[in-house]
Amino acid sequence: MTVKRMDNVGIVVEDFGPVIEFFEALGLELEGRAMVEGEWAGQVTGLGDQKVEIAMMRTPDGHSRLELSRFLEPAVIADHRRAPVNALGYLRVMFTVEDLDATLTRLKPHGAQLVGDVVNYQNAYRLCYIRGPEGLLIGLAEEVSSLN
Numbered sequence: 001m002t003v004k005r006m007d008n009v010g011i012v013v014e015d016f017g018p019v020i021e022f023f024e025a026l027g028l029e030l031e032g033r034a035m036v037e038g039e040w041a042g043q044v045t046g047l048g049d050q051k052v053e054i055a056m057m058r059t060p061d062g063h064s065r066l067e068l069s070r071f072l073e074p075a076v077i078a079d080h081r082r083a084p085v086n087a088l089g090y091l092r093v094m095f096t097v098e099d100l101d102a103t104l105t106r107l108k109p110h111g112a113q114l115v116g117d118v119v120n121y122q123n124a125y126r127l128c129y130i131r132g133p134e135g136l137l138i139g140l141a142e143e144v145s146s147l148n
Contacts, residue, residue, distance in 0.1 A: 008056070008065035009093055011136065016055055016070055018133040022110040023066060026095065026103065026138075028057040031065065047074055059095075066093065081135035085115070092129065094139030100126050103140060107132070120144065 013019045020030055037051040051073040057066040080089060097103045100118060107130065115129035115137070126142045 006064070008067045010067040010069055011093070012069045012071060012076060013134055013136075014070065014076075015134070016053070016068060018111065019068055019136070020055055020057070022107065022112070022132045023057045023068075025106050025110045027060055027097070028066065029060070031056040031058045050074060081137075083137075085129065085137065092137040092139045094141060096141050096143065098142070100128065100140055100142035103142075104128070104130070112138075 016033075024030065033053065033055045035051065035053055039049075041052070042048045042050050050071070053070045053072065055068040055070075057068065059065070080087065083089075085091065104112065104114070104118075111133045112130045115131060118126055118128040121127050123144055125144060128140050130138050130140060132138050
């Protein structure tokens with residue numbers, strides 16, 4: 001086997017403040033912030049000279065991370081945040097939560113908007129998609145077995 005684990009998912013954002021607050025309200029912890037720049041960074045991304053501020057968010061179990069990036073140089077060249085669920089490329093990040101209804105209530109003041117409906121999938125999960133700050137598409141799942 002060549003893959004040991006998935007380290008993180010990266011999302012490019014314009015404004016860290018509301019996005020970090022949203023993910024903290026969801027239950028992620030801000031692990032740290034840093035500036036990424038220099039020749040080595042441009043060699044990795046293929047963008048050449050770049051200056052990017054990153055914020056790393058960690059899930060409560062410590063196994064997954066979300067890397068939020070804010071590009072200062074070069075400028076962002078495309079915006080796919082409001083793309084529908086059937087668009088090619090980055091689609092969404094899904095999180096399993098303990099109480100879906102309480103989570104939705106907690107996230108609403110942080111800009112969360114339900115995309116469709118909360119549905120029961122084969123009596124195994126309650127699922128929904130929400131749009132968070134900057135239109136980010138987020139999936140939420142609650143195991144139905146945890147309701148019993």
